[in-house]
Amino acid sequence: MNRKEQFLKDAENKAFDLEHRRKLLHNIGQYDKKVVQGKSQFVDLNAAREQAKNIKWATMEKLDHYLLMFERNISARGGQVIWAEDGEEAVQAVLDICKKKNLKTAVKSKSMVTEEIHLNDHLEKNDISVLETDLGEYIVQLEGSRPYHIVTPVMQKSKEDVADLFHKKFDTAKDSTPEFLTKLVRKQLRSEYPKADLGITGGNFLVADTGSVVVVTNEGNARLSTAFPKVHIAIVGIEKIIPSINDLELFLPLLSTYGTGQRVTVYNSIFNGPKQKGETDGPEEMYVILLDNGRTNILAQKDKRESLYCIRCGSCLNACPIYKNVGGHTYETVYSGPIGSVISPQLNDLQEHRHLSESSSLCGNCTASCPLKINIHEMLLYNRRDASSQESSFSENLTWKVWRTGMLNRSLMNMGGGLKNMGFKNIFEKSWGKRRAMPEFPKKTFNQLWKKLER
Ligand code: SF4
Structure with a gap:
């Protein structure tokens, strides 16, 4: 089964799974209510959005300039920047650091980019244990899921589903409350942070003028993951760059409002390099892996460049009727x-993901x-256009040929409805x-009808 066939099969199953829909809509509904509250903090929300877009536009037009500025500034404080052209290079860089420093245990703060490069699998294959420290990601890891x-990360689960999972894994009571389970995980994680050799994070923003990596969490797990271990590796997509630390006053509230409806995320950590002289906390070494992995392909396409402005707030997923029906794993x-439907075909193979x-x-x-x-919706059309101009199926070509011939021929246009219905059914039914x-x-x-009207 190819990707498209699998997608259609899974989509059909999920769309008719009413329990799945109930849970997903309930959870999204909770977020939606909070987002309305979060938006009220902006005096002029539209102006804030326009400004953020303009900043991202200006940054992407000079991406090389800002990335080099970032590298200079973080290097000046002892941070080490590694440029990774693809996922393989990024993974190899992490493995090389682990080998050189003999790092065997890692704690990891939530990061989509590490999912993108399948970092956990690679670490585990190389006998490096990795523990997810974000509660949602912890549940995903416990389940062996995505x-x-x-x-x-667990938008599709109810609190009963989570309690059931913990019951199976840790023999906790089947009706354990979220509060109880959160405390349980907290206790377990707290004992793991001081033992870990390596802390891994992503980055919500890279700040060029201060050379900073900004990570936001609601659980404080990013700062715990980086305060204890002797090495911190941040893996960040190159599109996450913003020019100035002052821009955070706009981007941080926008991200939290549209992501979770909060005025601002609870913990906003700004990492400027490893532990400095006289400082007590923090890693001895800090590496920032700047990941391309197809992003410069998007940059090269003017009509799709805008997709690099994404701050991964997740708001478009919550708004999407397709996502709400078929769910994330589909x-x-x-x-x-x-x-994802815009960038996945760009970051991977266009035909396979069209x-x-x-x-x-x-x-x-x-x-x-x-x-x-x-x-976003325009770029979905650009992807369709590009995929079809590269490769189109026999039935698609035939469709357009029939359509074109029909539209250019008055007598075909005037053919009886019955005949047209039969032809249409035969060609398009499937x-x-x-x-x-x-x-x-x-x-x-x-x-x-026109002739009759004229008469
Ligand atoms: S594209 Fe989607 S995830 Fe990205 S910033 Fe816009 S709404 Fe958020």
């Missing part, structure tokens, strides 16, 4: 939902819900899908 959502990609861009109602809810006003009613051509053509 994140369901960019921001909320996409079979690290980045799901509308923005069905993601095709699976959209193009309602535009994603674009409307994006804090950066990224034209691709139209069994869940949609076939369109019916009217008995009288426009031409006939």
